Amino acid sequence: MSTHAKIYVAGHRGMVGSAIVRALQQQGQTNIVARTHAELDLTDQAAVRNFFSTEKPDQVYLAAAKVGGIHANSTYPAEFIYQNIMMEANIIDAAFRNGVQKLLFLGSSCIYPKLASQPMREDALLTGKLESTNEPYAIAKIAGIKLCESYNRQYGASHGVDYRSVMPTNLYGPGDNYHPENSHVIPALIRRFYEAKVNGAPRVTIWGSGTPRREFLYVDDMAAASVHVMQLPKAIYEQHTQAMLSHINVGFGEDITIHELAEAVRQTVAYQGDITFDTSKPDGTPLKLMDTHRLNDLGWSPKVGLQEGLQHAYQDFLHHHLCA
Numbered sequence: 228m229s230t231h232a233k234i235y236v237a238g239h240r241g242m243v244g245s246a247i248v249r250a251l252q253q254q255g256q257t258n259i260v261a262r263t264h265a266e267l268d269l270t271d272q273a274a275v276r277n278f279f280s281t282e283k284p285d286q287v288y289l290a291a292a293k294v295g296g297i298h299a300n301s302t303y304p305a306e307f308i309y310q311n312i313m314m315e316a317n318i319i320d321a322a323f324r325n326g327v328q329k330l331l332f333l334g335s336s337c338i339y340p341k342l343a344s345q346p347m348r349e350d351a352l353l354t355g356k357l358e359s360t361n362e363p364y365a366i367a368k369i370a371g372i373k374l375c376e377s378y379n380r381q382y383g384a385s386h387g388v389d390y391r392s393v394m395p396t397n398l399y400g401p402g403d404n405y406h407p408e409n410s411h412v413i414p415a416l417i418r419r420f421y422e423a424k425v426n427g428a429p430r431v432t433i434w435g436s437g438t439p440r441r442e443f444l445y446v447d448d449m450a451a452a453s454v455h456v457m458q459l460p461k462a463i464y465e466q467h468t469q470a471m472l473s474h475i476n477v478g479f480g481e482d483i484t485i486h487e488l489a490e491a492v493r494q495t496v497a498y499q500g501d502i503t504f505d506t507s508k509p510d511g512t513p514l515k516l517m518d519t520h521r522l523n524d525l526g527w528s529p530k531v532g533l534q535e536g537l538q539h540a541y542q543d544f545l546h547h548h549l550c551a
């Protein structure tokens with residue numbers, strides 16, 4: 228891969244976008260372009276077209292999105308579907324119009340049906356009803372996959388368009404959101420165990436039974452997988468995907484119970500108190516795991532285990548997020 232390619236990372240200040248920038252820099256890429264949300268609103272079609280025609284990037288990583296938890300998704304469904312569809316459509320079309328042949332779109336495991344068989348394979352897409360709380364967001368993400376596939380089908384042969392999609396599992400690591408009410412499970416646990424330690428609280432109580440199993444991937448592994456998929460030779464990529472089933476799952480490949488996760492976070496934070504479970508609270512789905520055979524067959528597997536990843540995440544929390 229040339230280190231002179233001009234690479235646009237959309238969402239470069241987000242958790243995933245910033246990890247992709249780190250991965251590209253480690254690879255020696257020196258020509259990365261980026262704009263903050265304030266500099267370029269990606270829902271603004273004219274502004275996005277203007278940016279692409281001025282900058283003329285060679286490649287695009289599409290890691291910008293409006294993201295949020297269950298509460299935000301249920302309260303602002305219009306914003307989630309509208310903004311995400313607009314960002315994807317604006318970027319993908321402007322990329323095509325300006326001769327970009329290589330683009331990587333980032334989706335999420337929420338594209339799969341609520342009752343998909345586990346572990347979830349890529350071909351589970353569009354085989355059943357989605358989880359209703361984030362259906363608008365998931366529909367936007369499915370539209371992103373289909374935008375990439377449709378541009379490939381219409382303009383692949385004529386213009387060399389080669390747009391790919393990756394669907395990550397739950398991610399954690401530097402740059403995560405540690406907001407007390409609106410964060411994912413790992414940052415929420417880090418904050419709660421840290422606060423319990425500082426306040427000398429005898430126990431931390433966790434909602435549910437602790438038995439549901441979940442999968443977690445360290446964000447720099449996700450970035451490495453993204454760069455790997457982007458840089459695969461076209462012939463290899465096409466051997467392992469289909470024109471209308473082209474997305475690739477990115478996961479750790481193994482899951483753990485919430486109880487095991489809580490214990491790992493407790494050790495990372497060095498909290499001496501107990502963990503209790505409030506079984507009067509709901510558990511959520513018992514199992515959610517990605518099938519990662521497609522990615523493994525393409526020559527990639529994760530490197531950062533949970534204990535190491537949690538240490539990095541905790542250090543990031545201590546350095547950057549305590550005042551948030």
Ligand SMILES: NC(=O)c1ccc[n+]([C@@H]2O[C@H](COP(=O)([O-])OP(=O)(O)OC[C@H]3O[C@@H](n4cnc5c(N)ncnc54)[C@H](OP(=O)(O)O)[C@@H]3O)[C@@H](O)[C@H]2O)c1
Nearest residue numbers: 238240241242243264268269270291292333335395397398
């Ligand atoms: N985090 C996870 O566990 C996880 C799991 C699976 C998939 N993913 C996927 O990975 C992608 C990135 O997620 P993330 O966790 O990195 O999210 P994030 O930290 O919130 O980053 C998203 C970035 O997009 C930017 N953005 C949002 N709306 C914009 C707009 N209209 N114009 C310009 N920039 C805009 C945000 O800027 P502002 O903050 O300034 O608005 C932010 O920098 C998403 O597609 C998400 O679905 C994440």
